[in-house]
Amino acid sequence: MLSVYASWLGEVERPFVTRGAQDRHYAASTMKVAILAALHRSGLDLDAPVLVENCFVSAVPGPAYRISEDWEIDAETWRMLGHRVPLRWLAERMVRHSSDLAANTCLAHVGLDAVAEVWQLAGARHAVTRRGIEDFGARAAGVTNLVTANDLARLLCWLPPDLLELVAGNVHRVDLAAGLPPQTWIAFKNGWSRGVRHSVGVVRPHDAPAYVIAVCYTGPLASGEAVCDPAARLIARISAHVWDHRHHHDLSGHASPPLPDPREGLRGSAPLNARGCG
Secondary structure (H helix, E strand, O other), X not given: OEEEEXXXXXXXXXXXXXXXXXXXXXXXXXHHHXXXXXXXXXXXXXXXXXXXXXXXXXXXXXXXXXXXXXXXXXXXXXXXXXOXXXXXXXXXXXXXXXXXXXXXXXXXXXXXXHHHHHHXXXXXXXXXXXXXXXXXXXXXXXXXXXXXXXXXXXXXXXXXXXXXXXXXXXOOOOOOHHHOOOOOEEEEEEEEEOOEEEEEEEEEOOOOOOEEEEEEEEOOOOOOOOOOOHHHHHHHHHHHHHHHXXXXXXXXXXXXXXXXXXXXXXXXXXXXXXXXXX
């Protein structure tokens, strides 16, 4: 299942590319943007040190849960276990390095209700964040986190400029970023696990208006690898397609030329900046 949504920034109600944009997908790490926004709206002292613990309250009655070290992509955050660090530092590791430990710690401090309010304020229609990452007890009970391409685009459009700048520091510069020319400014968050690959971002071309693009993919192309993922290559090709037609998108809402075929995700040349993983 492939979902795509793109519009000029500030014109989110008038997309120039839309395909399955209301289809629901498991959120993966894209939910971390909503946690970031909730944290910055919370009134909490983000410079106050908090204890980093690997023990979290489940969204359903039952024992606490923990994150597996094997699944934590950010070794620097993991090294902080048992230490106190500022919430602001954890928020940065959450969105720039996609740390699950940082995300669950931030979520524990801000709460699920605050994240739900962010989705509502952003105008999301279907996206929900109902549990932390690796809360397998909740998952077994059917409690999950969902997004749509449309809702992710709305969230990025709603973010204030300072948070967009923070998200622009994402170090995992594959999928959307890989489809853009080098040095192109993009504030984006990706998420991946086996069977799932998503990415949403705001792109600022030097010669065209800024636009938001969200791509959600659920299917066999998604290997779960951080970098060398065929689904990431597919998203890069879609990103390149939207970029290449940036001077031809019509504000009337008519779509640009047809999107790349997902069946081509394993074939063809690698996109720009694909880091040798074609």
